[in-house]
Amino acid sequence: MYVPAHFAMTEDQVRELLRTCEMGELLTHDEDGLHATPLPWLYDEQAGPLGTLVAHVARTNPQWRHVNPQMGSGAESRSSEAMVLLRGPDHYVSPGWLPSKTEHGRVVPTWDYLTVHAYGPLVAVDDPDRVRDAVTRLTARHETGRPQPWTPDEAPAPWLEGQLRAIVRIEVPITRWVAKAKMSQNKAPADVEAEIAELRGSGRQEAAAYKQAVSLPAAQGRAQVLADVGRRRPPGD
Numbered sequence: 001m002y003v004p005a006h007f008a009m010t011e012d013q014v015r016e017l018l019r020t021c022e023m024g025e026l027l028t029h030d031e032d033g034l035h036a037t038p039l040p041w042l043y044d045e046q047a048g049p050l051g052t053l054v055a056h057v058a059r060t061n062p063q064w065r066h067v068n069p070q071m072g073s074g075a076e077s078r079s080s081e082a083m084v085l086l087r088g089p090d091h092y093v094s095p096g097w098l099p100s101k102t103e104h105g106r107v108v109p110t111w112d113y114l115t116v117h118a119y120g121p122l123v124a125v126d127d128p129d130r131v132r133d134a135v136t137r138l139t140a141r142h143e144t145g146r147p148q149p150w151t152p153d154e155a156p157a158p159w160l161e162g163q164l165r166a167i168v169r170i171e172v173p174i175t176r177w178v179a180k181a182k183m184s185q186n187k188a189p190a191d192v193e194a195e196i197a198e199l200r201g202s203g204r205q206e207a208a209a210y211k212q213a214v215s216l217p218a219a220q221g222r223a224q225v226l227a228d229v230g231r232r233r234p235p236g237d
Contacts, residue, residue, distance in 0.1 A: 009114075042134070047171075055138070080121065090111065139152060189219045196212055
């Protein structure tokens with residue numbers, strides 16, 4: 001992924017996005033080509049230097065078998081490098097939002113987004129206790145805040161055991177990531193402020209909050225640098 005310097009993310013920003021992302025695409029490759037499965041993920045930040053992504057797939061999904069078609073109960077196996085593509089908030093940017101349209105007109109439509117491509121081996125875990133752990137933790141994440149959070153223990157035990165046997169836990173211990181926040185950091189501060197107002201007005205609070213906390217300070221810093229350069233430039237240059 002192409003990442004210009006002004007759209008690069010810090011490690012703290014990447015980790016925060018991994019904590020908050022919900023759905024992501026698991027991408028692997030074998031002799032038949034590329035394979036992708038959309039999955040909800042849990043970021044286990046303490047499992048490894050960069051953390052580990054945890055999910056589960058249907059046993060009938062052939063993608064997990066890329067690691068080892070002969071894997072039996074209780075075994076664990078790893079593939080070569082896989083990728084999980086995760087995204088944060090994204091949105092269209094209209095030139096009509098921006099003061100620059102009136103000021104000089106040099107504006108075009110664009111799309112802003114946050115994304116992390118996390119790389120690592122695909123690990124398939126066919127152990128009942130660890131499969132249950134993945135289901136329990138993923139469920140708890142999404143039930144948090146509900147008036148009466150549901151837990152797997154509420155399901156009939158024999159039926160639940162059958163459901164758990166029908167899935168396999170997968171993990172991607174992250175060995176590297178490539179992250180990009182294309183969120184208007186390179187625009188004029190007034191344009192970023194106008195985008196924040198539009199996003200808040202349309203209910204896109206997550207994108208607005210990111211631009212308020214990250215993009216606007218970056219745009220203001222860039223504008224200050226350009227102003228300083230302009231003041232130092234000799235007359236006539």
